[in-house]
Amino acid sequence: METNPHIFDLVEAYLGDTLDEESRQAFETRYQKESDFAALVDTYSREIQVIQTAGENDLKNALNQRFKPAQATTPVRKLSFRPYIMAAAAAVVLLLSVFFFTQTADQQGTADLFAENFQAPNFVARSAQDSPEELPWQEAAAYYQAGDYEKAAKALEALVATTVFGHFSEAQLYLGVCYLKLEQPYKALGALEKVKPGSVFVQNAQWFRLLSYLQLEDTPNAIKAAEAILQVNRHYKTAEATKILQLLKKFEST
């Protein structure tokens, strides 16, 4: 039996849940009414399933190679405290935390907050195939990964100046990060503002805007940037922004 590419692709799309509602219904109706079609679908489904299972086996082996070296796993001993001892211990911990928090806040400044929180994200260039920007895009990623942020920034500047460039928002984000690495926070803000509102990189841009203001030691704008993050439902940096906002408000009041 020859493989019918059209039907095979249809089965693949059906199993991958990529058919629209109308096509899905048509597929299911045909499956119920045409026994030849149903037999083909069943055969192709089994083949796809074998490949999925083999792929998962391979993936499992590959992932197992990624485990970090084993850490000591000493069993946790169960301790039984009396309630009043636990309450006293909790009170001591609380007092020490408050003391430590206020001391830290007094000693810290926005620059310290920047240093604590800034981490350049990985930049793995996604393929921009069949586009004249493919090579400079890969080149920018290579410079970035090598830690040469000056050259990476130049390559990204050239790319975002090209009107047809397909990874505009992603490039602006990494450009902003390069500028932060080069201690040019104004330029970073300029790049990050250009990340398009509908892009999937908006939340990253918000986070690095906050870091740009911290690097600038501009507390009022840093507060606004942190508040903007907290207004987003389930922002990936909610915890960090909350902590920074608390400290910034403390700096402002002292």
Added chain:
Amino acid sequence: MKLTSTTSEFTDQQIIAGIKAGGAQQERFVNHIFDTYQGLVIQATRKHKLTEEGARDAYTDAVIALRRQVLNGNFRGESAVSTYLYRIYQNKCIDAIRKMSRQRVPTEYEFPDIADPAKDALSHMSVQEEFAAVQRYMDGLGEICKQVLMDCLFWKYDMEEVAKRSGLPSSKIASDRKYKCLQKLRKNMKK
């Protein structure tokens, strides 16, 4: 046990879109998830008294199950990726404990089940039988066929990339090869 101390450098939206995009993007985001939440393994050895090997095995299975759930549309980001992974992982740990002790685990440990529809057609076989059968079918294909089918149907690379990765001269040739390899696989499955 919470995941709030472990933060990902990507948003959930980016992770889901990356996995769905297939190809190199998918590999990157699956690896990213795996690396980000590895701390769960140590927690599981303590909470469930699993061996490190058992906890690692359950963790790898959980990441693979998460990938599957994203791809088949069962997970669309209604909860955080980390929470979802945590739930799958807890269930995998409980499976591992059951396997070890062959005793019923108290129900208060269990999380609501997350359906995993991937195992239907091979479900009459035991895991070992299934593994051996799949290995046999795939090993008979030869390296290029195996890679073409994996890249097309598992990793979802586009045909240009499939051709490049397998050293084939064009996407058209890679596409023809895909269907020929499927026929070969069908023959192996009938043997």
